[in-house]
Amino acid sequence: MQQILFIDDEAPIREAVQQWLELSGLAVRTCARAEEALALLDADFSGVVVSDVRMPGMDGLALLERVRALDAELPVIMVTGHGDVPMAVAALQQGAYDFIEKPFTPERLLGSLQRALDKRRLVCENRALRRQVAQRGCIEGRLLGVSRAMEELRRQILELAPTSVSVLIRGETGSGKECVARCLHAFGPRADKAFVAVNCAAIPEQLFESELFGHESGAFTGAQGKRIGRIEHAAGGTLFLDEVESLPLAQQAKLLRVLQEKSLERLGSNRSIAVDLRVISAVKPDLVAEVRAGRFREDLLYRLNVAELHIPSLRERHEDIPLLFEHFAQAAAERHGREARPLGAAELTGLLTRDWPGNVRELANAAERHALGLGGGTGAAAAPQSLGEQLEAFEAQCLRQALQQCRGNIAEVMALLQLPRRTLNEKMQRHGLSRGDFLPAGEE
Structure with a gap:
C-alpha cells in the first residue's frame, strides 16, 4: 500500500496531519527531522514525501535535494509558512511536486496528495514493467502482465516446460500463442535445440506433405533436390503447429503416425528416419467441435491435447493494457529514433474502453502509431x-x-x-x- 511520509518538527502538526490522512484511508508515517526521514527512503519507495520547509538541522530544501538525488521521480510536497512563499517557488524550480501554504485545510492537502500518489503509482508500475523486460532470461520478461490471469498462465508454463508432453494452446487471434509456445520451449530441456514454427493455414494443400515430411530428389515433378521437412528439421527440439485446425485430413493421418511411431519417411523414400521432438499446437476454434463436424481426427486431437493452455484475451486482463502499451510504445520509439510520447488521460481512457478484437497484436500496432505521432493510435475503433x-x-x-x-x-x-x-x-x-x-x- 502506498505511504505518506510527513516531516515536521512540530508535534501537534504531525499528530493533526496523521489523524486527517488516516481518517481518509491513507497510510502515514511521521518524522520530526529530515535526517530521520532520509533513513526510511530508497528508490523503490512507493509513496509521497511531505515536508515542512523550515526545520532545525537539515531543512526542507536540503531534504528535497537529497530525495531528488535518490530518485528524481519521487514526488515531494513542500509545506511553507506565509513568509516562505518565495522559498517554496524556488523549491518548485528545483523539482518539488507542489507546495502548500500554512495554515492549510485537509482538503487542500488531500487533493495534492491524491494527484502525487497517482503519478507515483504509474512511475512504479512502469519501472516494474521495464525490470520485467530487462529480465530476458525470466518468463516475466517474455510474457508481460501483472494480472492474475497472466500470473497463472506463467505458472502453468513453468510446470509444463520441463516435461515432454504435447500441449494445445487455445487463444484468440493476436493473443500471443506463438510467444507462449516459445516459452514452453525456452524453459525446457530442449531450449538449445531447434524451435520450428509452421503456420498450417499458410501452406497450400498440395505442398503440405513436402513441407512437413520432406521429399527425395525426383519424388514428384519439380522436386529437383532432396528437401528436409519441417518435422525432421525440428528433431531434438520443438515443432510448433499454428492454426493446426487447418491441417488437411490426409495430412492429419500422416502426422498422427509420425507422432505414434516417432519416425517419418520422406516423400519418394522408403527409409524411416527417427524423430524425437515435442509438439506444441495452437488453435482458435474448439477442436472438439471440429471433430464433431468431421473436420479433425479425434485420435489426433487426443495425441495433441495431452495438456491445454488458455491465453486470456486482452479484454479479460484490462489491468495489463497500460503496462503493455507503454512497453510497445517505448520499443517503437527506440526503433524509429523518436522521443517517447507520454500517454494522456483521455488517451488512456480510449485504450481501456476498446474491445481489442486483435488483442496484443492490435495493441502493439496502436502503440507504434502513438510513438510515431500518427492519428488514431489510441482512439476507439469500435462504435462510439x-x-x-x-x-x-x-x-x-x-x-x-x-x-x-x-x-x-x-x-x-x-x-x-x-x-x-x-x-x-x-x-x-x-x-x-x-x-x-x-x-x-x-x-x-
Whole structure:
C-alpha cells in the first residue's frame, strides 16, 4: 500500500496531519527531522514525501535535494509558512511536486496528495514493467502482465516446460500463442535445440506433405533436390503447429503416425528416419467441435491435447493494457529514433474502453502509431460509446486495478479507493468483479 511520509518538527502538526490522512484511508508515517526521514527512503519507495520547509538541522530544501538525488521521480510536497512563499517557488524550480501554504485545510492537502500518489503509482508500475523486460532470461520478461490471469498462465508454463508432453494452446487471434509456445520451449530441456514454427493455414494443400515430411530428389515433378521437412528439421527440439485446425485430413493421418511411431519417411523414400521432438499446437476454434463436424481426427486431437493452455484475451486482463502499451510504445520509439510520447488521460481512457478484437497484436500496432505521432493510435475503433458507458468502463478499470494492487484484500481496497464496504460491494457486483479472482495463487 502506498505511504505518506510527513516531516515536521512540530508535534501537534504531525499528530493533526496523521489523524486527517488516516481518517481518509491513507497510510502515514511521521518524522520530526529530515535526517530521520532520509533513513526510511530508497528508490523503490512507493509513496509521497511531505515536508515542512523550515526545520532545525537539515531543512526542507536540503531534504528535497537529497530525495531528488535518490530518485528524481519521487514526488515531494513542500509545506511553507506565509513568509516562505518565495522559498517554496524556488523549491518548485528545483523539482518539488507542489507546495502548500500554512495554515492549510485537509482538503487542500488531500487533493495534492491524491494527484502525487497517482503519478507515483504509474512511475512504479512502469519501472516494474521495464525490470520485467530487462529480465530476458525470466518468463516475466517474455510474457508481460501483472494480472492474475497472466500470473497463472506463467505458472502453468513453468510446470509444463520441463516435461515432454504435447500441449494445445487455445487463444484468440493476436493473443500471443506463438510467444507462449516459445516459452514452453525456452524453459525446457530442449531450449538449445531447434524451435520450428509452421503456420498450417499458410501452406497450400498440395505442398503440405513436402513441407512437413520432406521429399527425395525426383519424388514428384519439380522436386529437383532432396528437401528436409519441417518435422525432421525440428528433431531434438520443438515443432510448433499454428492454426493446426487447418491441417488437411490426409495430412492429419500422416502426422498422427509420425507422432505414434516417432519416425517419418520422406516423400519418394522408403527409409524411416527417427524423430524425437515435442509438439506444441495452437488453435482458435474448439477442436472438439471440429471433430464433431468431421473436420479433425479425434485420435489426433487426443495425441495433441495431452495438456491445454488458455491465453486470456486482452479484454479479460484490462489491468495489463497500460503496462503493455507503454512497453510497445517505448520499443517503437527506440526503433524509429523518436522521443517517447507520454500517454494522456483521455488517451488512456480510449485504450481501456476498446474491445481489442486483435488483442496484443492490435495493441502493439496502436502503440507504434502513438510513438510515431500518427492519428488514431489510441482512439476507439469500435462504435462510439456514450459518456455514461465510458465512465462505467473507467470505473470498472479503477476497481480492477485496486483489487489487483491489493491482491483481493477488501479492507485495503476500501482504504485505497475511499469507499464504504457496501458501496464497494455494489460496484463490484455491477461490474462482475469477484474478490477471489485477485487473490494470490493458492489462496481461497
